[in-house]
Amino acid sequence: MIQLTKRTEYGLIALVHMADRERDYVSVREISERYLIPRRLLAEVLKDLCHARLVDSQRGATGGYTLALSPDRLALSEVVAALEGRPSLTSCESLAPAQHGECGLEPLCPIRSPLHRLREGLWQLMQRTTLRSLLKPRSPLTGDPDAEPAVSPAVLTVLS
Amino acid sequence: MIQLTKRTEYGLIALVHMADRERDYVSVREISERYLIPRRLLAEVLKDLCHARLVDSQRGATGGYTLALSPDRLALSEVVAALEGRPSLTSCESLAPAQHGECGLEPLCPIRSPLHRLREGLWQLMQRTTLRSLLKPRSPLTGDPDAEPAVSPAVLTVLS
DNA sequence: GGAATTAGCACCAAGTTAGTGCGCTTTAGA
DNA sequence: TCTAAAGCGCACTAACTTGGTGCTAATTCC
Secondary structure (H helix, E strand, C coil): CCCCHHHHHHHHHHHHHHHHCCCEEEEEHHHHHHHHCCHHHHHCCCCCCHHHCCEEECCCCCCCEEECCCCCCCCCHHHHHHCCCCCCCHHHHHHHHCCCCCCCCCCCCCCHHHHHHHHHHHHHHHHHHHHHCHHHHCCCCCCCCCCCCCCCCHHHHCCC | EEEEEHHHHHHHHHHHHHHHCCCCEECCCHHHHHHHHCCHHHHHHHHHHHCCCCCEEEEECCCCCEEECCCCCEEHHHHHHHHCCCCCCCCHHHCCCCCCCCCCCCCCCCCHHHHHHHHHHHHHHHCCEEHHHHCCCCCCCCCCCCCCCCCCCHHHHHHH
């Protein structure tokens, strides 16, 4: 299936919210109540993002989480990688980490290499989608909302 | 998760094989034995592709399946749509088919619209990936294997 | 008629994901 | 110093999705 998990969705919502709150430490409770996200699940997600060094945590009474990187430097690909692993598109890739360079269906899995390229394209899409571009229309930080497209066209030429 | 299903993988392999066999009707058995794919499952897949009008079927003793379209006209997106539905990326999209234009998390699902754009980008990628480009290196039909890139860069500018 | 094929449907098993329980540690503030 | 609020960590359950199978037609060639 080609779909982000709930965990990733929740993580992105939380990251956008944290970006709005600038450098404050914001609690899991605040986010979960605001967006009606199960609190314990969101806590797991933010913990993982913390392990991946995308957010910083502060324990204790007034603790919470805050962005570890500027929204300009935080790519969607990093969030996805942290919360669901780097996508593999085909199953053989995830099982056979480039041994012969072939999957179980010996010399003739005819779709492998072009699909690999497609995956790379998707990955580039995600690498070029920054947290900044996710919050563009509403962020007080952005002077010109339309100055920066969510995905830069130029990069995608690597696909060819 | 961002990954094609086995069904889609099997379907693509079968389509590539059928492209090689030109206009012959090729049986499920032949493909399943050649690529070691479970026969009954492949049969289900090809049945679905037939319903989607991507292949034609012939019943009876010497029956089988054959491509209904030229490999140049058969896009990866159609295969994916037929076998696993058009991808939605976020869960709310698949549940709320554009009513208010909002998901359950009322006015403030902050990630919806930019992610929507990303999905469109992915979809364009798949629309531009033809069956022809999947069989390029081995197809006897293609004079110049490198003449046509798997994904045309130009199209992707629509993303911006 | 018999063998090989697609068609259709229901079903099962395994894996993944969403979500929860529970107890611990850390910290600010009364 | 106590307490409440927060993060930390792990295990666990329930629901859903996916991969795969069984069985029984209907069709067509020899």
